[in-house]
Amino acid sequence: MPPTTGIDALRGMSPRDLRARIRRGEWDRPTAGLALGFAQANLVVLTREIAYDFLVFCQRNPKPCPLIEVTDPGNPEPVGAAPGADLRTDLPRYRVYRRGRVEAEETEITRYWRDDLVAFLLGCSFTFEGAMERAGLPVRHLEDGRNVPMYVTSIQCRPAGALHGPMVVSMRPLPESAVPRAVLVTGRYPRAHGAPVHVGDPAAIGVRDLAHPQFGDPPRIKPGEVPVFWGCGVTPQAVAMAATVDLMITHAPGHMFLTDLLDEDLAAG
């Protein structure tokens, strides 16, 4: 197989062409910065048996779990979000959870696929981060070339059937004066987590130590900045752990699915 190419060679490519490259094994790294203007998505794969509960879970917890696509059982093609794509091969990296623990990390999941699996795509924060940048708002982890810090909170999701667990949030520090604009800009995208779920004191949502996120990289917070928290698409993985779900396959953090949807398709309207 050809070697993985640098990200510069991929800029400006369409989501379809990028998926083809990923499918051929030519890109197995994070997808931040690719296919700008197009929505990227979190992946969650579950058995049909538990898929009903997950659909209800997403309905009850739209901030962390904004559902943008559900495949038909056994069909790995997301016909609404990316016709012709194959969710078994078209993400750069996957995580396989068994009974609530990470069992494997894979670059394709064909051998795990079954006729009773259903794939869910959830909107992703890349959509609103692009909007923040266009609005002149700082996005610190992008400035620093790091992953966004993510925290398990004391906010319990509304349970659904067998599924329960804490909400996971991502955090972006902002100057206090920038908070209203950040709320308005991100609130335009309810299908990509929408407006923040919390602004200010981390302890109020059970986050003890900003310097030690449960996922992603530690943040750099400047004097006068306030932490701002958004619902995060890693929440289903926390639910897999809390509810010890038999089998859940997800994207690996930062290794998202590139849809053909425009970021603007995830805007309110």
Add this chain to the structure above:
Amino acid sequence: MPPTTGIDALRGMSPRDLRARIRRGEWDRPTAGLALGFAQANLVVLTREIAYDFLVFCQRNPKPCPLIEVTDPGNPEPVGAAPGADLRTDLPRYRVYRRGRVEAEETEITRYWRDDLVAFLLGCSFTFEGAMERAGLPVRHLEDGRNVPMYVTSIQCRPAGALHGPMVVSMRPLPESAVPRAVLVTGRYPRAHGAPVHVGDPAAIGVRDLAHPQFGDPPRIKPGEVPVFWGCGVTPQAVAMAATVDLMITHAPGHMFLTDLLDEDLAAG
């Protein structure tokens, strides 16, 4: 039972108190104008067997079917939208569909209830009509004291499992100059049908004769006005007919469920 009282006696009452009156049989008429500021909802009741398909159908067709609550199977209490309410008794009027045909109209559905029934609440146009009025936009059918005209279109909903059918739309005529404001005002409420799905030529969406709506009352359109069409919560009833669903129980048109949610809870953010 006490006689049905006039609507004037009910103005200013809370949704909870109104539901109690409806439950006692003191109100079996349309709910327009009641509990202003609170969201009213379309009701759809299905068996657990077909409920999965309906959840996916709503995800794939959010304009006509904006889902705001799903009950646990067998539980008639919508714990998120109206804790303590009972969806079997708290609507003024119901329709029972068997194999795609209206079998009965009822003022309560206790005798139909089963342990495998799931209730769905969908956002309702009353939410955005209130916003239109506050924005100074004309809402013709309200001015005329009539029901909104509704049309079966040639727009096919994205199917989901056994469920398929045409999108039903509601229509409100507006001066051309008022169309942008109407789009912006209603677009704020994606969980209450959001922005229009079509503006202008009815034939483009398969509506042949505005004077003969399939549901509701004929419209009065003034010179210089353009017809504006929104996704409509009657769509599931068209689906019940098209897909000959074994059993579907809905509200009777205009006889909605009064939730404790604020209209603003259905706004984007």
